[in-house]
Amino acid sequence: MTDQSSAAAAPIIIITDLVKQFGRFAALRGVSAEFAPRRMYAILGDNGAGKTTLLRVLAGLSRPTRGSVSMLGTTDLRAICRHVGYMAHPSLLYDELSGTENLRYFARLYEIEGRQRCASVISAVGVDPLLPRPIAQYSQGMRQKISLARAILHDPQVLLLDEPFSNVDVHSARDIGARLAQMRDAGKTIFVVTHQSSLLESLADEFVWMQAGQIVTRTPHLLPVEAR
């Protein structure tokens, strides 16, 4: 459990001079930033700007070449993984299982009481939990919603979402956006990597622009593209 009162003032994530190289290719080239809790950040930028890599480092999936990440007061990201939810561009789900079966399995990994929690999370993202089909037969939008449900299953403090709106129709996307705003209002810190920045225009608290492996600017409002 994190201390809510102190976390409100102090930054929840401190990134110091983060570098990630894949051979000769530098995906992150010295990223330093602080992020306050209970806010929604939209991370924007071109393909290859390092958004996904940054998210993977924050999730503890990718070890940085240099630099450090401190989250919820510790640099040991393994120790706080219970408080972090991660949603990637691929679904991270098993195609042969139904939505509920997928979530029940992941609930076991977090050792939380599955049955009710899974049903309520699936309903919360707007899918019928009784759907018996394997998710390979779901629509892209529904799979995306189940993927989000998996990320929020264990009620994490920090949510890292990679392209939650891709391949999703506008209606579902607005639905997911509204859901995220609710969670932010409930005290979560949310990072959304996206190309469809317009969807977050009125929802996100801050827009973080990345370019060529660095954070170039942070703005409270969505700027027109020319202003970069």
Place this chain on the structure above:
Amino acid sequence: MKRAFPIFAILTALLLSYALYAALVMAPTEKTMGDVQRIFYYHVPSAWTAFLLFLINFVASVVYLIRRHPLADIVAAVTAEVGVVFCTVVLVTGPLWARPVWGIWWTWDVRLTSTLVLWLIYVSYLMLRRFSSSSQTPVLAAALAVFGALDVPLVYFSIWIFRTQHPQPVIGGGGSIDPRMLHILLLNWLAFLCFAGLICWSRYRLERLRREVEETQALEALLEPRRVL
């Protein structure tokens, strides 16, 4: 330090030529096998050197797994490479000697077979290093080295039992070795050790240089404005 390398190289060359002279001319001719026995001065020291290098590889791998020091990884990579080369020499000179003496190129004897298996294990180790794509190659390689080292006694033991259950040509056959032969054998081993040390040293310097270049290039990639894909 810069001068030490050429000096060591010259000394090794001198020692190797003297050891060759000793093996081919000074050493007494073996009674039954004749001159072909002289290959023994190359075969045995190569084997001992290869085993020593594999031992160093194992130690360096364990050190790497514990400390994660990049130099330990370089040592492991280098000793495995050079060890495979010496092990190859053993596997080639063995049959060359066996053909005239035993009348066969190869026998599934315990020492031969375990050396062959050892060679296979370390070739697969080098393959892993070559094919591994992630930046975590050293971790994977070190883990495999530990597996390989654990396997060695099992390999030896299993082949030993396997062979003792089956008929095989008589090898060696005890008896004492001429002290002059032993001296020349040890001299050759020393020469081979120096030679192996020399190759490892130069390979080590090369590998460090290669990694420095890689780091510099990576650093340049960090500094220069990147082309947008």
Place this chain on the structure above:
Amino acid sequence: MSLAGITGATLAKDLRLEWRSKDAINAMLFFALLVVVVFSFSFDPNAEESRQIAGGLIWVAFLFASVVALNQTWARELRNQALDAYRVSPAPANALFLAKTVGNFIFVGVLEVLMTPLFIVFYKLRALGPAWQLIPVAILGTWALVVNGTFFAAMSIRTRSREIMLPLLLFPISIPAILAMVNATTAILTGELSSRFWIVLLATYDVVFTIACLLLFEMVLHAE
């Protein structure tokens, strides 16, 4: 407690996936069948000869077939990068390893149960030694193959051309185990020698490498 629980959940999930897709078991069965048939063409099996070489044939067929299953285990996890979902969870790495190993043990075990009658029919086998000893040999031998196989398959997903990499890593290390399985089987079939030593060797191999895998798996899983 949590290790056993998560291992069980992961194993149940894998078995369910395999039950629905049948990717591994079908490919494996057909492959083993091909090996048996092709081998039987390469020599003329009569009862005496085949007793001498059947031990080798059986285990080589199972070894090749199990590579198919071993590659499948991790391919399944990589399909939608579901492995990442495991890696961000607090679940211990060894639970994943144990579940995968037990899963592969079951797949290869099923294969052995189905293929052995075929071998007996094709090669007219009848054990002259104590046939019940084949059971511990099969159990220990299969574990020896799958424990290292699962580990090296996890290792090879971090490499280029990963399907090729697995046999290259697995076969050299497995030589003592293969030697032990083949010789124990031959000893039992011919009834000439005792298989006791080989069974002890297999057990030692299993213990040594199971411990090594459990100690090193977390490092391999998070090697990125």
